[in-house]
Amino acid sequence: MDTSREEKLAAIHAGIRVCTRCRLHETRTHAVPGEGPADARCMFIGEAPGAREDECGRPFVGMSGGFLDALLAEVGLSREAIYITSVAKCRPPSNRNPRADETGACIPAWLHDQIALIDPEIVVTLGGVALKALFDEDVRMREVHGQVREQDGRRWLITYHPASAMRFPEPREGMREDFRKLAEMPASRDAPPGGPSSVAGNYPRVCSPASEEEDAP
Numbered sequence: 415m416d417t418s419r420e421e422k423l424a425a426i427h428a429g430i431r432v433c434t435r436c437r438l439h440e441t442r443t444h445a446v447p448g449e450g451p452a453d454a455r456c457m458f459i460g461e462a463p464g465a466r467e468d469e470c471g472r473p474f475v476g477m478s479g480g481f482l483d484a485l486l487a488e489v490g491l492s493r494e495a496i497y498i499t500s501v502a503k504c505r506p507p508s509n510r511n512p513r514a515d516e517t518g519a520c521i522p523a524w525l526h527d528q529i530a531l532i533d534p535e536i537v538v539t540l541g542g543v544a545l546k547a548l549f550d551e552d553v554r555m556r557e558v559h560g561q562v563r564e565q566d567g568r569r570w571l572i573t574y575h576p577a578s579a580m581r582f583p584e585p586r587e588g589m590r591e592d593f594r595k596l597a598e599m600p601a602s603r604d605a606p607p608g609g610p611s612s613v614a615g616n617y618p619r620v621c622s623p624a625s626e627e628e629d630a631p
């Protein structure tokens with residue numbers, strides 16, 4: 415285990431929990447920094463916390479989180495091998511989308527450091543809000559999902575948000591297809607002896623998910 419990287423990630427998480435850089439801090443219960451191994455090969459980036467996530471300070475713990483876990487399991491991927499975060503770490507009021515100035519404050523303050531530290535080979539953007547915030551693109555997800563882009567020395571896979579895939583058949587099938595592609599994408603970073611040759615491998619868990627107690631008021 416890379417203790418230094420673990421400690422640096424914990425420091426980023428601690429900073430996010432007390433961040434006041436945008437108006438979303440005024441209405442949050444808990445900021446949701448992210449969760450997963452500090453040396454994850456794969457990072458998921460969603461939109462912003464919802465009500466359940468805001469309650470307990472962990473990403474994707476509501477219904478769409480359960481759906482995401484099930485979809486990952488279908489293609490043989492484990493959530494425990496993936497670092498999951500979002501473009502805004504605090505819940506927007508009334509579940510509105512995060513605004514451009516909010517993601518514009520949050521991404522350079524925190525997400526850039528998370529990506530640089532964790533250094534994932536593959537980043538998966540979940541949904542149109544994350545795509546817009548990261549690539550400045552207003553496009554129909556059905557036209558771009560499944561694309562793999564090379565940027566900053568990483569592969570970026572574009573897919574739907576699980577909340578949308580949970581509700582509607584077309585995004586559900588699209589996301590399934592994209593996750594099958596993800597499971598087959600080769601990982602190039604040196605694997606531990608006997609370790610995986612793709613992101614679908616049984617990569618050892620190196621970072622326990624944050625407990626709900628950790629973020630309890």
Ligand code: SF4
Nearest residue numbers: 433436439503504520
């Ligand atoms: S959304 Fe991001 S920038 Fe805004 S207060 Fe929360 S952590 Fe800070």
